[in-house]
Amino acid sequence: MSDYASDTLNDLTPEPTGARRVVVLISGNGSNLQALIDEQTHDRLGGEIVAVISNVADAYGLQRARDAGIDAVVLPHGEYDSREAYDGALIKVIERHEPDLVVLAGFMRILSSRFVQRFHGRMLNIHPSLLPAYRGLNTHAKALADGVAEHGCSVHFVTEELDGGPVAIQAVVNVSGDETETSLKEKVHTREHLIYPIAVKWFLEGRLRLVGETAVLDGTPLPPHGLRLSHADAAEELDEDHDDA
Numbered sequence: 001m002s003d004y005a006s007d008t009l010n011d012l013t014p015e016p017t018g019a020r021r022v023v024v025l026i027s028g029n030g031s032n033l034q035a036l037i038d039e040q041t042h043d044r045l046g047g048e049i050v051a052v053i054s055n056v057a058d059a060y061g062l063q064r065a066r067d068a069g070i071d072a073v074v075l076p077h078g079e080y081d082s083r084e085a086y087d088g089a090l091i092k093v094i095e096r097h098e099p100d101l102v103v104l105a106g107f108m109r110i111l112s113s114r115f116v117q118r119f120h121g122r123m124l125n126i127h128p129s130l131l132p133a134y135r136g137l138n139t140h141a142k143a144l145a146d147g148v149a150e151h152g153c154s155v156h157f158v159t160e161e162l163d164g165g166p167v168a169i170q171a172v173v174n175v176s177g178d179e180t181e182t183s184l185k186e187k188v189h190t191r192e193h194l195i196y197p198i199a200v201k202w203f204l205e206g207r208l209r210l211v212g213e214t215a216v217l218d219g220t221p222l223p224p225h226g227l228r229l230s231h232a233d234a235a236e237e238l239d240e241d242h243d244d245a
């Protein structure tokens, strides 16, 4: 086990140049997209969301994009014969926008190896659990059924292994004795809306990178659970940026 405290990897990733461009993939409500839009609106995202793409035609996140003047594109997966065919079309739509970063924000499709390789190292996902616990779907119900005392959310680099990519940031929430799936989902959502903009900003600033199979922040490899940010720390991180305005 390497010593995360002292290791510093020789990071060969070139520094980002020019205005950093973000494409966001969604399938539903888009509250995480809205959190990113809000940071962009205050010039604090570190780049520009240039397109929002949904596989679901009536995803409310598309309206959020339109309201923000962002190109909103629907690419229905049901119109393609296979996952590979869909992903091929999705790659073409994304590449037209020349992104530096692809952000999955409630995008509910498992991506093919071809797609993941195309954007390897520059694709993030927000997952509603403390990975590696509860990969996949229905995470809140599973956590409640197991009676865990802590739950949360993770921002991770996307790899071929579903929800198995290196974790960048996590937020932990306490699960109360009378917690419901709805109350737990709300707790987690609140923290998602803090840690995702932070992770996106850090990537666009060149601070957060995927080096090999390790998430690296400011040249230092992160532990398997990433950087654990408390609610106060995350809010301060965003507020500090606000103070810089």
Ligand SMILES: Nc1nc2c(c(=O)[nH]1)N[C@@H](CN(C=O)c1ccc(C(=O)N[C@@H](CCC(=O)O)C(=O)O)cc1)CN2
Binding pocket: 104, 107, 108, 109, 110, 111, 112, 116, 125, 126, 127, 128, 136, 137, 157, 158, 159, 160, 161, 162, 163, 164, 165
């Ligand atoms: N290759 C990868 N693809 C995706 C990853 C990943 O890490 N590697 N992250 C997911 C996001 N996700 C959880 O965070 C997730 C999304 C979708 C599914 C899933 O089972 N999808 C089904 C359809 C479900 C539905 O339509 O309701 C499917 O694609 O057949 C699991 C986890 C994004 N993709």
Ligand SMILES: NCC(=O)N[C@@H]1O[C@H](COP(=O)([O-])[O-])[C@@H](O)[C@H]1O
Binding pocket: 026, 027, 028, 029, 030, 031, 032, 033, 061, 105, 106, 107, 108, 126, 127, 128, 136, 137, 153, 189, 192
């Ligand atoms: N496995 C993927 C997954 O479950 N992602 C989850 O979907 C929700 C999307 O909410 P939003 O559309 O309001 O951002 C978020 O809670 C995100 O963690």
